[in-house]
Amino acid sequence: MAQQFTWDHTVDFVDDLKQAEQAFADQGLTASYGGKHVGHGTENSLAYFGDNYLEFLTLYSRKEALAETPQRGQIFHDAGELLPEFEGFYRPALHVHGIEAAAERLRSKGVELGEIVPGNRTTANGEEIRWQLLWLLGDDHGLRYPFVIDWDADEATQLERYENSGLLHRHPLGEVSTRRAIFEVPDPAGISAHWADLFDLERTHGTDDNGREYYDLAVGGGRDWRFVKGDYNGITELQYTVPAGKSFDVTIGKARYRSVTD
CATH class of the missing domain: 2.60.40.4320 (Immunoglobulin-like)
Incomplete structure (x- = not known):
């Protein structure tokens, strides 16, 4: 059975999180501060649209970001190189169940991959959320590949996490x-x-x-x-x-x- 890839979220590099949040607020959309990627040099704000979301990402420490390697922390390293000159969409993420099988599929297609990197954070209500990331290195004729994320949860559990975040259904514009x-x-x-x-x-x-x-x-x-x-x-x-x-x-x-x- 083929590995199923679905669109999870999109990363947008911005110079100023507050300005990005305000630009959304002016149009009836809600983006709220997510937090720092401690030790990686970046921080984010998030806007949820059902089970697909947007991540505004900016630097708090270029030195920390540039210390990352593309194999383990491609997004952080690229943020260190591209910001503040480049402000725009970085790349999307595809969600899978079973990131090891996904990696095998991509290798079989001849794509160069980084390491499978675990991540975790604790929510405000004390829940520990774990995930794994996989970076596709290089590009397709200059176009950045998506990256792959495995949330170690089924769709219902993941949607419940988004609900518990308090950010779903909170756009003044209505359901977006x-x-x-x-x-x-x-x-x-x-x-x-x-x-x-x-x-x-x-x-x-x-x-x-x-x-x-x-x-x-x-x-x-x-x-x-x-x-x-x-x-x-x-x-x-x-x-x-x-x-x-x-x-x-x-x-x-x-x-x-x-x-x-x-």
């Missing part, structure tokens, strides 16, 4: 759900086919209302990653569904967040 990520890449057909093969994702092809050709990968929960032709070579936009009559459109650095009707 993640719908799509837009990847602008030089070769949408080739890259989407490679990622579909790597992660065993269903791939479809179409044309949007503006006549632009796209390739979609189904990443679970009715969400997709849409690949379109462009020079940026990364995620440019996250799209969301919102209650009838509501809308938002906010840009932070190179990252755009907006509501859509489809």
Whole structure:
């Protein structure tokens, strides 16, 4: 049976967490401080959209971040190298059950991997949450690969954790759900086919209302990653569904967040 990969969250590098939180608040969205990755040089704020969430990430210590190796702490090392000059989407995370099997699959496809790295934190109510991370090293024609996370919990348990965090269903705008990520890449057909093969994702092809050709990968929960032709070579936009009559459109650095009707 093929390993199932589903879209877990997306990391957005920002220079100032408070400014990012305020930009969301101005549009009726809630992002709240998550905490420091002690010893790794970064800290975050989180915005939850059902079982898919957004992580604003910034530096508190460039020295600590740069001391990390790509094999064990790629995200921290990259934050140290890229911030503050680069402010935009970094890369998404794919969730799996059984990260060792996922690693075997990816190795069999010829991808260079870092180590499987354990992590944990204790919530405000005293619950210890554990996870494991796997970094895909290198890139796909300049496009950063997703990273892989295993929360060591089934979907119901994980959603309950999000509920207990107090951040679900707290957007003043109402119920907001993640719908799509837009990847602008030089070769949408080739890259989407490679990622579909790597992660065993269903791939479809179409044309949007503006006549632009796209390739979609189904990443679970009715969400997709849409690949379109462009020079940026990364995620440019996250799209969301919102209650009838509501809308938002906010840009932070190179990252755009907006509501859509489809």
